[in-house]
Amino acid sequence: MATPAPRPRIRLDKKEAKKGDLVEVKALVAHIMESGQRKDKDGNVIPRKIINKFTCEVNGQLVFAADLEPAVSANPYLQFKFKAEETGKVVLTWIDDDGTKIVGEDTITVS
Amino acid sequence: AVAVLSLGGVGPAFAKNDSDELIKAFTGGKAPVKGKIKLDLPDIAENGNTVPLAFTVESPMTEASHVTDVLIVAEGNPRGGLATFHFSPRSGVAEAATRIRLAETQNVIAIAKMNDGSLFTDTRQVKVTIGGCGG
Amino acid sequence: GGSIRAFAQQRVTQADLLAFEPVGNVTLVHVTDIHAQLMPVYFREPTVNLGVGEAKGVPPHVTGKALLDAYKVPAGSPLAYALADVDFEALAKSYGRVGGLDRVATVIEAIRAARGDRVVLLDGGDTWQNSYTSLATKGQDMVDVMALLKPDAMTAHWEFTLGEERVKEIVDKLGFPFLCQNVRESEFQDEVFKASTMIERGGVKIAVIGQALPYTPIANPRWMIPNWTFGIREKELQAEVDKARAAGAGLVVLLSHNGFDVDRKLASRVKGIDVVLTAHTHDALPAPVKVGNTLLIASGSHGKFVSRLDLDVRDGAVRDYRYRLIPVLSDVITPHAGVAATIAQHRAPHEKMLGEVVGKTATTLYRRGNFNGTFDDVICDALLAERDAEIALSPGFRWGPTLLPGQNITREDVYNATAMTYPAAYRMSMTGGRLKEILEDVADNIFNPDPYLQQGGDMVRVGGLSYTIDVSKPIGGRIGDLALVRTGKPLAADKDYTVAGWASVNEGTEGPAIWDVVFDHLKKTPTVAPTGASTVKLSGA
Ligand SMILES: [Mn+2]
Ligand SMILES: [Mn+2]
Numbered sequence: 211m212a213t214p215a216p217r218p219r220i221r222l223d224k225k226e227a228k229k230g231d232l233v234e235v236k237a238l239v240a241h242i243m244e245s246g247q248r249k250d251k252d253g254n255v256i257p258r259k260i261i262n263k264f265t266c267e268v269n270g271q272l273v274f275a276a277d278l279e280p281a282v283s284a285n286p287y288l289q290f291k292f293k294a295e296e297t298g299k300v301v302l303t304w305i306d307d308d309g310t311k312i313v314g315e316d317t318i319t320v321s
Numbered sequence: 322a323v324a325v326l327s328l329g330g331v332g333p334a335f336a337k338n339d340s341d342e343l344i345k346a347f348t349g350g351k352a353p354v355k356g357k358i359k360l361d362l363p364d365i366a367e368n369g370n371t372v373p374l375a376f377t378v379e380s381p382m383t384e385a386s387h388v389t390d391v392l393i394v395a396e397g398n399p400r401g402g403l404a405t406f407h408f409s410p411r412s413g414v415a416e417a418a419t420r421i422r423l424a425e426t427q428n429v430i431a432i433a434k435m436n437d438g439s440l441f442t443d444t445r446q447v448k449v450t451i452g453g454c455g456g
Numbered sequence: 457g458g459s460i461r462a463f464a465q466q467r468v469t470q471a472d473l474l475a476f477e478p479v480g481n482v483t484l485v486h487v488t489d490i491h492a493q494l495m496p497v498y499f500r501e502p503t504v505n506l507g508v509g510e511a512k513g514v515p516p517h518v519t520g521k522a523l524l525d526a527y528k529v530p531a532g533s534p535l536a537y538a539l540a541d542v543d544f545e546a547l548a549k550s551y552g553r554v555g556g557l558d559r560v561a562t563v564i565e566a567i568r569a570a571r572g573d574r575v576v577l578l579d580g581g582d583t584w585q586n587s588y589t590s591l592a593t594k595g596q597d598m599v600d601v602m603a604l605l606k607p608d609a610m611t612a613h614w615e616f617t618l619g620e621e622r623v624k625e626i627v628d629k630l631g632f633p634f635l636c637q638n639v640r641e642s643e644f645q646d647e648v649f650k651a652s653t654m655i656e657r658g659g660v661k662i663a664v665i666g667q668a669l670p671y672t673p674i675a676n677p678r679w680m681i682p683n684w685t686f687g688i689r690e691k692e693l694q695a696e697v698d699k700a701r702a703a704g705a706g707l708v709v710l711l712s713h714n715g716f717d718v719d720r721k722l723a724s725r726v727k728g729i730d731v732v733l734t735a736h737t738h739d740a741l742p743a744p745v746k747v748g749n750t751l752l753i754a755s756g757s758h759g760k761f762v763s764r765l766d767l768d769v770r771d772g773a774v775r776d777y778r779y780r781l782i783p784v785l786s787d788v789i790t791p792h793a794g795v796a797a798t799i800a801q802h803r804a805p806h807e808k809m810l811g812e813v814v815g816k817t818a819t820t821l822y823r824r825g826n827f828n829g830t831f832d833d834v835i836c837d838a839l840l841a842e843r844d845a846e847i848a849l850s851p852g853f854r855w856g857p858t859l860l861p862g863q864n865i866t867r868e869d870v871y872n873a874t875a876m877t878y879p880a881a882y883r884m885s886m887t888g889g890r891l892k893e894i895l896e897d898v899a900d901n902i903f904n905p906d907p908y909l910q911q912g913g914d915m916v917r918v919g920g921l922s923y924t925i926d927v928s929k930p931i932g933g934r935i936g937d938l939a940l941v942r943t944g945k946p947l948a949a950d951k952d953y954t955v956a957g958w959a960s961v962n963e964g965t966e967g968p969a970i971w972d973v974v975f976d977h978l979k980k981t982p983t984v985a986p987t988g989a990s991t992v993k994l995s996g997a
Contacts, residue, residue, distance in 0.1 A: 221644060232413045236644050245422075247399055273411040276419070279402035281395060283371040283420040287643070290406075293382075293413030363687055364908045367673045371642075373685075426931075448909055450674055451897040 216240035218314035220302060226319045227294035235266060235274075238287045239304050239312055245280035261286050261312075263305040268318065269298035294320045340394040340401025340430065347392040347405075347432060353440035358391070358433040360443040366423055369449045374403070375418035378433045378441070382408070388415035390434045397427025425449050468534050468551075470789050474566050479778045480768025481658030482707060483571045485564055487605075488580025488735040489757035489855070491614070492590035492598050493872070494799045496553035496786035497857035499758045501740065502825040503541050506927055506997050509905030511717045516739030516754055527742045538760060538783035539740055545820060548860055552787040555759030557601050558799060559784050561792035563762045564605055571766075574658040579610035580735030580755070581668065581713045584626075585617055586855050588810055588871035589802055594622050597802040599630070604795050609633045609653055613669035613713045613736060614855075617877045619680045635666020635711060637696050638689040648684055651696050660707055660769045663700030665693065665729075667712040669736055671911035677878055679963040688718070688908060690726060697728040706772045709733065716754055717907035723747035730774050731765065738824065738854045742781045751777065758857060760784055810868035815978035817865055818985035823856040823873060826902065827994070828917045830986040831856055831873050835970065836919025837984075838977035839956040843883045843967070846940060847891065848919030849957035852898070852912065865978065867971075874958075874971045881958045881967040888947030891955070892935055895923060900931040921947075921991065928996030941991055 216239055223234040239261070246258025258280060266274040273292035286304070297320045304312040361375040378388045387410050393403040408415045415433065423429075426448045433441045507517025518526055520540050529536045537547040538554060568575050583602060584595030595618055602610075609632055615623055627634040627649065637651035652665040670688045673681060693710075700708050710729050712719050715736040723732055724747050732752045740756030744765070751774075755763040761781050768776040803810070823829035828836070832850050839848035856873040859865060886894075894916070901912040915925075924937045938947040947953065958970040978984070 219643065238643055268411070271411055272407075272409065274417070275407040276417070277405040277407075278419075279400070279404060281398050281400065281403050281422045283422055287418070287420045289375070289418035291412065291414050291416060293411055295411070364906070365671060365674065365911055367671065367686060368678060448900075450901060450911065451894060 216312065218302065218304065218312060220314045220316050222300065222316055222318065225317070226321065229294060229296075229320055231294045232291045233294050233318055234289070234291050235300070235302075236287075236289045237302050237314065238285055239314075240285050241304070241306075243280065243282055243284045243286060247280065259307050261304045261306055264288055265303045266290070266292065267301045267303075268292055269296060294318060296320050338396060338398060338401050340396050343392065343394050343401050344430070344432060347390070347434070348440050351440060353432050353442035355442055357441035358431050358443045360429060360431045360445045362429055362445045362447050365448045365450060369423050371420045372423050372447060373418065374421050374429065376416060376431050376443070378415035380415050380435065382410050382413055382415060384410050387436050388433050389436050391415065391417070392432045392434075394430050395421070395423060395427055396430065398422070398424050403429070423447055423449050468785065468788055470562075473534065473782055473785060473788060474563065476570070476764060476766070476780055477778065478571060479766045479776055481574055482660050482662065482767040482769050483567060483575045484709065484731060484733070484763075484765040484767065485567055485575055485577045486580060486733045486753055486755045486763040486765070487560060487577075487759070488733070488755050489582040489738050490557070490598075490759050491582055491757065491855040492585055492587035492595075492875075493555055493758045493857065494557050494587065494589070494597065494601060494803070496556035496559065497758055497872070498548050498553055498860060499555070499760050500544050500820065500822040500824065500858040501539060501541050504826045505739075506826050506903070507717070508903050508927060509907075511720065511907065515741050515745055516716050516737065529742060534783050534785055535742060535781070538756075539742065545860060551785055554786055555784050556786045556791065557605070557759060558791035558796035559786050559789040560759050560762055561605055561795040562789050563782055563784060565792060567764055576655055576657055576662060576664070576709075577605065577607045578664060578709070578711045578733055579607045580711060580733055581610060581612040582614045582735065582757075582855070583610065585614040585877070586872070586875050588868060588875050589806060591871070591875040591877070592806065593802065594618055595626060599626055600802065601795060601798055603631060604798060607632055608655055609635050609664050609666060609711060611635050611666035611668050611711050611713050611735075613672055614676070614876075616668070616672050616681050617676050619877075620683060633666075635664065636668040637665055637693055638670055638686055639668050640685050642683050642685045645685070652700060654700070654703065654705065658769075661703075661705050662707045662709060663697075663703070663705035664709045664711050665696050665700070667693070667710060667714055669713045669715075670718070675912045677961045677963065680877070688714070688722070690722065693722075694726050697726060701728055701772075707731070707767065707769045707774070715907070715910065716752070717910060719752055720745070720747055721907045723750040723752060731767070733763070740781060744777075744779050749774070753779070755781065757855065810866060810871070812867045813864045814867055814870065814975055815865035815982040815984060817859050817861065817863055818983060819861050819987065821859040821865075821984070821986070824854055826914050827990060827992050830988050831859075832917035833919070833986040833988075834984050835873070835974060836917060838974045839881060839958070840919050841980070842973045842976050843881060843956035845883060845920070845954045845956035846942070847921045847953050847955045849894075849955060850917035850919070851959040852902075852914030852916050854913050865984075867975070870971050870974050874974065876959065878959060878961070878965065879969040879971065880960065880965045881956060881970045881973045882960055882965050883954065883956045883967060885952040886955045887949060888938060888951055888953065889949035891921070891947060891953065892938055892949070895935045895938075896931055899925060899927070899934045903927040903934065904931070918991065922993070923991070924993040924995065926996035927994070937993070
């Protein structure tokens with residue numbers, strides 16, 4: 211990509227949680243999600259370019275993942291929850307067809 | 322009042338919709354049971370390019386009993402695949418939401434796979450309309 | 457006959473229209489779908505208002521004499537004139553115009569004088585658009601005049617066609633809440649407007665929850681509100697009702713712009729709503745419709761009615777109620793001087809232009825009804841002639857006042873039927889197959905038996921085209937026998953036809969404004985006389 215990797219928007223419904231609480235994550239990243247099914251005006255197929263994988267790790271532990279297909283909307287949006295176990299980093303990763311990784315981070319404090 | 326439909330992502334159909342094959346690969350040919358998973362989609366898509374989709378699966382999400390994967394397919398798009406979600410007991414709850422492209426009025430199907438291999442399903446129809454003449 | 461009508465009118469006074477034996481401790485006053493009509497107008501109610509599924513043949517899908525009979529409304533009475541198309545021309549001559557916000561103001565002031573601090577005034581939306589002055593001032597004329605009426609809250613639909621920026625600008629300075637529980641920011645579903653407000657009246661905590669037209673981005677251009685998303689949002693609404701009850705609400709009111717049938721279904725599914733003030737479908741009913749314990753009120757449109765609902769609310773429940781749909785007969789009700797002055801001020805710069813006569817009609821011009829009204833026929837004729845098209849399509853809007861036989865058509869009259877923010881009269885070619893697809897799609901938007909799948913206005917109006925419609929069939933099977941009126945030849949699915957239309961929801965639609973198309977047409981054929989003969993053959997109703 212010619213342009214720098216877009217900064218994802220991430221929102222946790224709480225910054226502090228008790229152990230065992232559910233934490234809701236909303237995440238969105240700017241991405242065209244080109245389906246590979248469209249043609250340009252000369253009739254040539256526009257090559258597919260999508261985010262095909264998303265993961266969320268909390269302190270290195272995978273808590274949620276998704277494989278995305280071309281029919282997921284542009285600027286893919288994901289909303290999910292995880293169980294708060296300990297204080298730490300929440301790392302979200304979006305993987306593009308070309309291997310590029312977009313990484314976003316937040317933290318959760320667990321008492 | 323009349324809109325000419327143009328969906329950015331899911332243009333002309335190149336191939337036959339492959340949702341049956343995707344379901345078969347996910348279930349190993351075993352028939353899922355209606356229930357436990359609930360799909361939430363609007364009755365009418367306000368924009369076929371970005372239709373909100375959410376689901377929840379009833380499960381204690383313990384080591385002994387939890388949801389491992391959820392497959393979502395669309396029957397009326399050029400291709401059936403939408404997304405597959407992966408859960409573990411660390412997820413705490415098996416629910417997620419995303420936004421999808423729907424080329425026309427069609428059924429969306431969700432199938433949840435449990436750690437014991439049992440399968441549950443739900444279907445929702447979404448109407449995709451050309452455009453309105455607002456009163 | 458005529459003499460009885462004249463006698464009836466002589467006797468009707470403001471006191472008659474406002475007479476009300478009060479009950480209880482709360483009075484809800486509802487106005488809705490004014491469509492920016494500051495001035496008195498004629499407004500003919502529909503002849504055809506079909507219900508499908510569970511709504512078939514039940515109010516508000518009862519019109520004309522059947523409606524009057526169902527509610528035992530005496531023929532020739534002021535309410536009969538206001539509610540039905542029966543004897544419309546004669547009664548219109550006898551009773552005169554309806555509405556005018558200065559008259560509406562008088563009615564509201566009288567109710568407040570009688571009921572003191574028990575009164576809540578609620579505006580159901582479709583208030584800020586669809587006249588020349590509201591278009592020219594981007595809704596400011598309506599905002600200023602409505603402010604004098606001091607509403608306690610409003611919700612919205614056509615307001616959104618002013619675009620996000622303008623809506624926000626107005627709402628910031630509105631002075632009362634603009635309530636839309638079902639409008640959310642697209643990205644993270646954050647609230648855009650307040651969902652509800654708590655008002656204390658007569659010792660009762662009243663929760664008012666606002667519901668905008670759920671399908672605004674389909675019925676109107678989505679590009680005007682790109683960052684907002686709508687929907688019915690039943691679950692969120694139930695949560696809002698529960699929250700209000702938990703906060704001590706003794707009365708829960710849904711100020712809705714869902715449309716009547718959507719509200720009827722919603723009232724059977726969302727628990728704990730006492731009153732739904734309905735809007736959007738422009739129905740006027742002289743009594744509430746009860747769904748379980750929920751009262752549904754239908755207050756008409758164009759300033760023609762003010763609804764008064766007295767409620768006896770005790771221990772968190774409605775013990776008793778009394779309702780009156782008050783017809784606002786402009787010649788009977790004294791204009792409110794202050795409101796009249798503000799209206800005059802807004803109109804002054806345009807008054808001369810608006811009053812210019814551009815034509816004359818030999819027959820009644822109206823729009824309201826499921827299929828073409830005669831005013832639509834005039835618009836379609838203008839599109840066919842001025843845009844040199846074989847087929848004309850005109851939106852099934854429910855707004856637009858009526859003109860009587862023999863009346864001059866002024867510029868204002870044309871604007872009242874066309875003024876909106878996406879008026880381009882396009883010209884394009886469409887195949888016969890595409891035309892059928894469009895008619896099927898629009899038909900499903902009003903005749904789908906599930907009200908939650910009905911999202912628009914009335915059926916798209918056609919010029920130069922005839923077709924059959926069986927409303928009882930599912931999508932794809934309703935529309936048949938499409939033919940060109942001019943030649944009588946059936947449309948070929950793969951042949952191209954030249955189509956002119958207006959109010960496309962697509963961004964960048966090009967063409968002259970529809971009102972200019974109508975003005976140009978009237979210049980050439982100043983006298984119109986549409987007969988109301990339909991090119992649509994209906995079945996399955
Ligand atoms: Mn309206
Ligand atoms: Mn409306």
